[in-house]
Amino acid sequence: MTETADPAGPGFDPAAVLKTLPNRPGVYRMLGEGGEVLYVGKARDLKKRVSSYFQKTDLSPRIRHMVARIRDIQITVTRSEAEALLLENNQIKALAPRYNILFRDDKSYPYLLLTGHAWPRLAYFRGTPDKRDRVFGPFPNAFAVRESIQILQKVFRLRTCEDTVFANRSRPCLLYQIKRCSGPCVGLISEADYARDVNNALLFLQGKDDELARELTAKMEAASQALRFEAAAFYRDQIQALTRVREKQFVESRSAQDADVIAVALKAPVVCVYLMMIRGGRSLGGRAFFPGAAEGIEAAEVVEAFVSQHYAGRPVPPLLVLDAAAAPEGLEDWLSDAAGRRVQVLTNPVGERRAWLAMAQSNAELALTAREGQRASQEKRLAALNEVLGEEGINRIECFDVSHTLGEATVVSCVVYDKGAMQPSEYRRFNITGITPGDDYAAMREALTRRYGKLAAGEGVLPDLLLIDGGKGQLNVTVEVMAELGLTGLPMVGVAKGEARKPGLEQLFRPGAEQAISLPADHPALHLIQQVRDEAHRFAITGHRAKRAKQRTSSSLEGIPGVGPKRRQSLLQRFGGLRGVVAAGVEELAQVEGISRELAERIYRELH
Template sequence: MPLITMSVFDYKAELAKIPAEPGVYRYFSEEGEIIYVGKAKSLKNRVSSYFVKNHADRKTRRLVSQIRRIEFTIVHTEFDALLLENQLIKRYQPRFNILLRDDKTYPFIKIFNEPFPRVESTRRVDKKTGTYFGPFANPRAMYNLLDMFRELYSLRTCNLNLSPEHIKADKYKVCMEYHLKRCKGPCVGLQPLEEYEQEVAQIQQILKGQMSIPQQYFKQNMVQAAEKLEFEKAHDWKIKLELLQNFQTKSTVVNPKIGNVDVIVIASDEEAAYVNYLKIVNGYIMAAQTLEVKKKLEETDEEILALVLFEMRTTYESEAKEIITNIEITTDFKAEITIPKIGDKRSLLEMALKNVHYFRKEKAERQLIEASATTNRRDRVLIKLKADLQLKTLPRHIECFDNSNIQGTNPVSAMVCFKEGRASKKDYRHFSIKTVVGPNDFASMYEVVTRRYTRLLEENAPLPDLIVIDGGKGQLSAACDALKAVGLYGKVPIVGIAKRLEEIYFPEDTLPLYIDKKSESLRLIQQIRDEAHRFAITYHRDKRSRNAIVSELENVDGIGKKTAANLLKEFKSVKAIREADAEKIAAFVGKDKAQKIKEYFAQQQGE
């Protein structure tokens, strides 16, 4: 390895010895510490630039002043230089290099290398012991996947060594999981290894975004069971197929024709760069991560993006043949670099940029909030929410809508109101659905939003600063149509929050915004959404109970639905009606009907 010892006052002769070849260079301090590692297409040109330029950047001038020794390694290609540079930076962590550090350890899904493999989450990676999928920047999405796998397949959860010898020796007994029909008992030879491995292979297909093979498997088994007139088994297979299809429809999907691509974008200022990476597999967003890279010297966006791209493709094991980005970069990856102008690929690029700008604004807003010690918590959260959702005014008045029905019965909706970040229960409203027949969330949402804001306009009452819809794109679209019908669309901000991944949807945006799961503003939206859900469920239960009581009173000869409802309204409960004397009941329904009611309850008690 060539070695140059040099003086900072006499470097020209030494620089002449450095070749114009691709490679990696290392700068050492007087103490022998590696203080910087870099790569270059031409070592001579790159290293010389540090000494012949008059650097405006103070940190670069400081680096040059501390250099006392240079080492370099010649490699065949720039890509080889990138690999070596990455390894040396991780090994030595030079203080003048940007480091892709993250204090979060994201979890993986691990499929163990063992007979009857376990499928579990882990934060420790040892590729000798299993196959890993991830990392998952959103752990909730990972746990949703694991829950779905346990619904679809009979996976073991024990740590037993299920070698053929142990099973043959009858070493184990089935556990409670077997009796609950969540495991088929491979420990005692009740499930063939081939069948179990087939299910694990399908899990790997799902984790790779390839849904067609598992779907075809469930569909074939459903049809075969039906042909054999085993309708209960056919129904079980149908439930599993619907579960997988439901998961697929709730996933963030772009055009499947795009195939496998990586999306990586960057925005920067003097102090730091902000990068968002998306891994797209068969039209599904399989991974998403946004990170901040603090600048140490005069790093260009191109240099930073190339470094982050290498790290992300390595971490997420991407082999995509196309990389979508927002700036021109050169890499030795066997992939095409594109900057799309139109179409679905442009939409992907814009979504990545939206996440970068959100991340950047979030940081600036957080710094502003932290700097203002006088700002109380409620104002801080509202300021954060205003920045996250790019609102024009502080959302001091927020209204949230949710629908509730069970098996299509007694459909209701509810609206909760938060003012200054707190629940304003006097402003809560219930809605019994009047114009919709059967369980139709979209039509129900259209009806209640129309009714709510038609009334506010008629009463000239204050409008909210923000409307939140509990649901995804469908419910949000129905609410937007209602606002258009009453002339408020575009005048009051409105968003939807989808339950599975807590995505935030904006009107007319096909792709969602992912807010940091630890963000106070997202927690406020979740709190409002959960309160709307609780309020709707409570009303729904009350209505079902009330209808059941009304139905019971209708069993009395001569008592109709209207009379039963009036009695219940007056006496509050069936128990109170049963215990009331005939004269008190007669005051509302007459002596004849009162007598029949008392006789009915007396007969019920006698039975």
């Protein structure tokens, strides 16, 4: 857009507004026609920062476009820039302004947890830990946490079982047999020896591998000299396992420092930020982020937006490594204020830190290339789908699927495909009750009514295409419900599974059409339908299993007549917990002291 003599648009006098702004930190909001929030920003000095929009001549096209639409400016003064940073992030997430760079990342990061019990347990964890427990991370994804737990099991043999299972075991589990646990539940290791293994695991997690290796070597040699060859062999095995783990490390580091490495790759109109996490000098892997509004922006703008949104409410490591060209002014001060301690921002790294940054930049470029390829593929699939259905402008697809086990715990899922990708934040599940068990038509009717009932009154977003995982019967129910809601004219497709449920043989049914549409197995439109349908099926199955497990657990041993506290304890001890009792047959249950054949049959019926 070209600049005009009135860059802020007619009817708005920026000079009058700028006179009223204070030289204090805070958050500013640029408003457009009708009070629409165009942009939210933070500033150390509100007057200087807001004035720069109307005084600079080298603004990017995106910012010039935004300034031309400003009709009002609102501010909120804060006590510090760090407080402004948090407020800015909250308002960006709540208002989703059109001209802000938005990173959709509300999901919490996983941690590795070492509990504070007498016999500490290794666990995967999200949320706020107990003060007694020790957490390590955050990790970029769940896979990285579980991989670390497997490593610690192999080397130090710490327990991972739930407390209820641990307290009721009468014999060691399979993990003990395959040498992944030392069997503390049944006293196969002393408390002192287990505490030693826990301490060694802590050294490993803190990046003190060399210190741990020296300590284990010294103990092995001392045991060998004392002719305690079994103990020496145990230490030898630990050293060998530790060596194999260190050889597999993604990045070899000579420090035990925690750091985040941030790299940016830009290739209009797509932008990627890659975050690599270093904990205890060890790379935990990384994660790619793609902003929602990224056209016409520079690397420093992207990093500023990412940092302000990513670290709000999350711990900040003591070191951030990034390219000098992507470092916004004052970043180190912002982070230090927000963290309440010194945070170093390194923009010209050397040595191993340079290797970290090079690796992050390489991953950012690879992720960007993959994203571009995915976007082109999705555009091709959408175009093919529009052509097959004889429609125009199909972009948003919503798909429904029903899941239950012989009518038990019925769940209907609704997943959303929009903007060329699945949109998990818009998924919904509907727990269905009050219908005849196994009546899929009634379940679908209720879910559709609940989903689109409000939409008929003007609330929500109408999809461009409605997919139903089912044949003609399911589709006919859908047509009836949408007609009752007054939402006619919406394209609908029923997806019936092919012969032997084999992918590629699906049949597509349209309302009022006698013949089904059969597409070749390699057709792009069919691939898109399969992608959305499979995601609906996965989401429904996950919800159904969780609901079924909850229902069965809630009607556990406590609600069974004839099973009092003593018999309940005997059952749990014999089978190692409720899961073991559920898996046991009638004959096995009847072998427990105090459980008759008749009672065993009753227990089995109640649990199944």
